[in-house]
Amino acid sequence: MKAIINVFLKNGVLDSQGKAVQHALSGHGFESVKDVRVGKQIVIEMNESDASVAKEKVAHMCEELLANTVIEDYDIEIQA
Amino acid sequence: MKVGIVQFPGTNCEYDTQHAFTALGCETQILWHKEDSIPEGTDLVVVAGGFSYGDYLRSGAIAKMSPIMKALKIYADNGGKVLGICNGFQVLTETGLLPGALKRNEGLHFISRHHHLKVINNDNGFLRHCEIDQVVNIPIAHHDGNFYIDSEGLNELYANNQVLLRYSDKSGNIDNPNGSVDSIAGICNKAKNVFGLMPHPERAMETLLGSDDGRAMLEGFINS
Numbered sequence: 001m002k003a004i005i006n007v008f009l010k011n012g013v014l015d016s017q018g019k020a021v022q023h024a025l026s027g028h029g030f031e032s033v034k035d036v037r038v039g040k041q042i043v044i045e046m047n048e049s050d051a052s053v054a055k056e057k058v059a060h061m062c063e064e065l066l067a068n069t070v071i072e073d074y075d076i077e078i079q080a
Numbered sequence: 081m082k083v084g085i086v087q088f089p090g091t092n093c094e095y096d097t098q099h100a101f102t103a104l105g106c107e108t109q110i111l112w113h114k115e116d117s118i119p120e121g122t123d124l125v126v127v128a129g130g131f132s133y134g135d136y137l138r139s140g141a142i143a144k145m146s147p148i149m150k151a152l153k154i155y156a157d158n159g160g161k162v163l164g165i166c167n168g169f170q171v172l173t174e175t176g177l178l179p180g181a182l183k184r185n186e187g188l189h190f191i192s193r194h195h196h197l198k199v200i201n202n203d204n205g206f207l208r209h210c211e212i213d214q215v216v217n218i219p220i221a222h223h224d225g226n227f228y229i230d231s232e233g234l235n236e237l238y239a240n241n242q243v244l245l246r247y248s249d250k251s252g253n254i255d256n257p258n259g260s261v262d263s264i265a266g267i268c269n270k271a272k273n274v275f276g277l278m279p280h281p282e283r284a285m286e287t288l289l290g291s292d293d294g295r296a297m298l299e300g301f302i303n304s
Binding site for chain 1 (some may be wrong): 137138141142144145152173176180181184185186188213226228229259
């Protein structure tokens with residue numbers, strides 16, 4: 001079983017890297033770019049057969065280490 | 081006075097810190113992160129600067145999982161004094177011993193230079209030898225020094241005199257190098273036994289090297 005975790009800065013917390021990328025894209029003529037956010041993706045291979053158990057464990061990992069919930073949100077996708 | 085200095089893989093300011101406290105007449109000991117206790121009789125634990133675990137995942141994030149951090153939490157909960165400098169400050173916020181978080185600098189650059197700081201509160205065991213509104217000149221060297229806290233947390237910091245230092249110019253006018261909320265450079269916890277700051281007072285011990293303003297700050301811990 002595979003867990004795919006996306007971690008992004010919370011809405012309302014300024015994403016300086018996203019803004020820099022946005023300016024760079026706009027400067028290169030990609031005028032339709034409205035907003036850019038830069039985050040990270042963490043992929044975990046797990047020895048689990050139950051998706052809900054896997055998700056619960058990954059959520060615990062996010063709270064403990066993978067995300068800093070003071071400034072970041074995360075979402076979890078479990079793939080068989 | 082006995083000072084323990086925490087060393088993770090990637091810490092690189094432990095010997096500067098040791099030199100600074102030795103110069104102030106303290107007995108010092110480097111504490112490897114695999115240790116699961118703080119030595120008996122330790123008066124202060126410093127979480128030194130550097131790049132623990134290469135700043136992988138987030139600055140200070142992996143360090144918080146080290147055995148010594150569990151011991152440090154117990155030590156701090158029992159009133160033990162803790163100082164986190166630069167990466168040490170990041171480790172303390174990640175651990176939850178201090179509120180807020182440190183984000184990537186607003187301008188995205190690593191900043192390494194002397195910067196002036198304004199003393200905001202001195203009713204604590206760290207800055208007690210400094211005057212309120214005094215301006216000190218201390219080196220900064222960080223990529224992730226952009227202090228963030230929500231507005232409720234910020235109000236609480238001010239209400240409890242937990243804001244220690246703000247970035248300023250040499251006249252004391254606020255001058256924000258990295259985007260920190262309210263230009264905050266250092267804070268303490270509510271109980272005023274856990275302190276964290278991004279600037280490096282241990283690098284400001286000799287006028288020959290640019291400034292000795294860090295001396296009065298670190299001396300605050302002695303016999304406090």
